[in-house]
Amino acid sequence: MKILYVHQYFITPAQHGGTRSYEFAKHLMSRGHEVTMITSGLQNTEFPVKAGDKVTEHDCDGIRVLSIAAGYNDARRGTGMGGFARMRNFLRFANLATKVGKTVAKPDIILCSHTPLTVGLTGIRLKKHFGVPFVFEVRDLWPDALINIGALRNPLAIWFLRRMERRAYDGADHIVALSPGMKLGVCRQGVAEEKVSVIPNSSDLELFHPDIDGSEHRERLGLRGKFTAIYFGAMGLANGLDYALEAANILKRRERDDIVLVLHGEGGMKSDLKARAAHANLTNVIFSDSLPSKQEVSRVVASCDVCMTIYKATKEVTWSPNKMFDALAAGKPVLINVGQWLGETIEENGCGISCSPEDPTDLADALEKLSADPHLRARMGRNSRALAENEFDRKKLAARLENVLAETLS
Structure with missing residues (x-):
């Protein structure tokens, strides 16, 4: 197959963020398929670049990548933007991606990965231009997710995104x-069940591993002699990290200075979170800044005892967070405040503890429980790695995507 793959947030292992589209593209190429990726402002200069008009051509480990001068490549930038600025960037990317896409050789199939939702417009237009099938990957439900966390309230904006959502779903093969x-959210919009396949995020079994040495970062962060839980990922409104600060405050009141929370990453809420932690004198919270590569992130994770997967409490749970799957690969117990399928997966497989999303006392209690029981931590860690290998191996999930593309094309 000749695949035209459009993903605004295409990330390589040398950058920060999820590498799903990179890994899937590599798998497809290893199977003899041709992949051309269209993305936004790829900042990694490690790869050869061929300059063009508003587009640079990269050879990213054999993947032909067309990086266009519209939108932005790092999703964390959006957490500090207003809604109008973000939408303007999204539409610019969708429009220029369409123009650039029309210049490539005719593909057999088009694969567009959302977020943002606007990339669905690119898929529809390129499908019409080339007369080939279009597969739409939904990584988050818009506008539902934005409404649920309180980030979207304007009735006109909701109507506009609902209309765009339905158009993208209807236009996809x-x-x-x-x-x-x-x-479930897609099907609620009138899409037939058989038109939707579930392929969750995957665990990076090579990059994250129980045998990685994290001692350097443990010293750097001053974690010696402390029981440490880490959150690693974006620090935006949807991540709800005030929940972690509340748990830290509870532990402080209980005089559990031996338990430390590390918050690693960047995002629009980071400065506010740091200010709140300083105001409350939460010396048991350590903020860790971005590192040069995801490989370094894996070492920071290795330096800690357990991992936290935290999101803002919402009525519905639709997340598929990279951080949870990487925590499983690292062989760490997982403390998660997200219910339904995520929390159930962790609890039912003995990989950690599911905490109430509304009550940070639950997180504080879970931290105390695990800090007191190294044997329980070890068992949960083994279960985590086993689950990552058996259910969330990236190679297995990439093969499922390949099957979906082949069946859609046929």
Whole structure:
């Protein structure tokens, strides 16, 4: 197959963020398929670049990548933007991606990965231009997710995104959802069940591993002699990290200075979170800044005892967070405040503890429980790695995507 793959947030292992589209593209190429990726402002200069008009051509480990001068490549930038500025950037990317896409050789199939939702417009236009099938990957439900966390309240904006959502779903020949909750949300918009496949996020079994030495970062962060839980990922409104600060405050009142929370990453809420932690004198919270590569992130994770997957409490759970799957690969117990399929997966497989999303006392209690029981931590860690290998191996999930593309094309 000749695949035209459009993903605004295409990330390589040398950058920060999820590498799903990179890994899937590599798998497809290893199977003899041709992949051309269109993305936004790829900042990694490690790869050869061929300059063009508003587009640079990269050879990213054999993947032909067309990086266009519209939108932005790092999703964390959006957490500090207003809604209008973000939408303007999204539409610019969708429009220029369409123009650039029309200049490539005719593909056999088009694969567009959302977010943002606007990339669905690119898929529809390129489908019409080339007369080939279009597969739409839904990584988050818009506008539902934005409404649920209170980030979107304007009735006109909601109507506009609802209209765009339905248009993208109707225009796609097949849809890939990253969680059962996302599939349910897609089908609620009138899409037939058989038109939607679930392919969750995957665990990076090579990059994250129980045998990685994290001692350097443990010293750097001053974690010696402390029981440490880490959150690593974006620090935006949807991540709800005030929940972690509340848990830290509870532990402080209980005089559990031996338990430390590390918050690693960047995002629009980071400065506010740091200010709140300083105001409350939360010396048991350590903020860790971005590192040069995801490989370094894996070492920071290795330096800690358990991992936290935290999101803002919402009525519905549709997330498929990279951080949870990488925590499983690292062989760490997982403390998660997200219910339904994510929390159930962790609890039912003995990989950690599911905490109430509304009550940070639950997180504080879970931290105390695990800090007191190294044997329980070890068992949960082994279960985490086993689950990552058996259910969330990236190679297995990439093969499922390949099957979806082949069946859609046929």
